[in-house]
Amino acid sequence: AKVLVNDQLIERTEAVIDIEDRGYQFGDGVYEVIRIYDGMAFTADEHLDRFFHSAEKIKMEMPFDKQQMLQFIEQLIKENNLQDGSIYMQVTRGATARNHLFPGKDIKPVLTAYTKEVARPEEKLENGVKAMVTEDIRWLRCDIKSLNLLPNVLAKQEAKEQDCYEAILHRNGTVTEGSSSNAYIIKDGKIITHPATNLILNGITRQVILQLCQANQIPVAEEEFHLDDLKTADEIFVSSTTSEVMPIVQLDGQSIGDGKPGPLTKKLQSLFLEKIEEVKTQ
Ligand code: PLP
Numbered sequence: 001a002k003v004l005v006n007d008q009l010i011e012r013t014e015a016v017i018d019i020e021d022r023g024y025q026f027g028d029g030v031y032e033v034i035r036i037y038d039g040m041a042f043t044a045d046e047h048l049d050r051f052f053h054s055a056e057k058i059k060m061e062m063p064f065d066k067q068q069m070l071q072f073i074e075q076l077i078k079e080n081n082l083q084d085g086s087i088y089m090q091v092t093r094g095a096t097a098r099n100h101l102f103p104g105k106d107i108k109p110v111l112t113a114y115t116k117e118v119a120r121p122e123e124k125l126e127n128g129v130k131a132m133v134t135e136d137i138r139w140l141r142c143d144i145k146s147l148n149l150l151p152n153v154l155a156k157q158e159a160k161e162q163d164c165y166e167a168i169l170h171r172n173g174t175v176t177e178g179s180s181s182n183a184y185i186i187k188d189g190k191i192i193t194h195p196a197t198n199l200i201l202n203g204i205t206r207q208v209i210l211q212l213c214q215a216n217q218i219p220v221a222e223e224e225f226h227l228d229d230l231k232t233a234d235e236i237f238v239s240s241t242t243s244e245v246m247p248i249v250q251l252d253g254q255s256i257g258d259g260k261p262g263p264l265t266k267k268l269q270s271l272f273l274e275k276i277e278e279v280k281t282q
């Protein structure tokens with residue numbers, strides 16, 4: 001398969017990353033994951049905007065502009081004949097002798113990107129998945145999609161060891177988001193999700209869901225909610241680029257509702273599917 005290293009599309013086996021790349025040594029960089037449906041990049045504009053914002057927030061200058069990045073995405077899809085999958089893109093602050101301080105202007109950021117075939121998780125979307133709750137031990141800039149994912153890795157592993165798909169995180173009892181997703185509860189017909197503050201990543205899927213709710217008169221609020229609200233919710237779901245609208249049917253071993261995906265979650269899933277179809281036919 002072909003991968004991107006800066007502006008070069010090369011064979012994956014030919015790609016070389018310096019052992020003193022700052023992404024490798026400090027996690028000093030940002031990334032994005034973009035979903036490809038039928039060879040079409042879904043919400044690529046929004047992902048690239050967030051990518052540039054993440055870079056800006058860590059005071060890193062992107063090595064290419066948005067138009068060039070869009071071209072790279074198109075090239076990767078075409079070269080690898082990608083139909084259904086994802087593109088991972090990251091930019092690090094470059095490679096130079098290890099030093100916490102930012103490198104000088106002569107050191108250029110390093111862009112890498114590659115594609116992966118991924119099927120939609122249809123069985124899980126249909127039947128729902130289990131989740132567990134764990135403490136959010138991350139830093140206070142979770143709005144940045146940074147390469148530093150150790151707390152997320154630990155939480156996801158904890159979930160896996162309890163036979164769960166996702167770990168839902170809380171800070172002092174306030175539910176923030178999932179280890180790699182945004183989290184939502186539904187109570188009395190209203191969808192609630194944590195506001196887009198520094199404590200969560202403002203998911204692109206989250207933004208699509210909020211728009212779909214607004215366009216379809218589905219009550220939705222960006223408000224804090226707590227562990228008690230989570231436990232007593234009528235429905236729970238999480239969202240992400242690869243998980244889409246994923247129903248949570250069990251939380252810490254307790255069934256949510258009747259233990260099946262709820263009606264409003266299913267409604268959102270069908271609206272989301274329509275949105276995907278729209279993009280495919282563009
Ligand atoms: N929150 C976290 C911590 C994530 O890692 C992700 C995605 O991987 C999300 C939320 C969902 O974001 P998006 O919908 O843009 O994929």
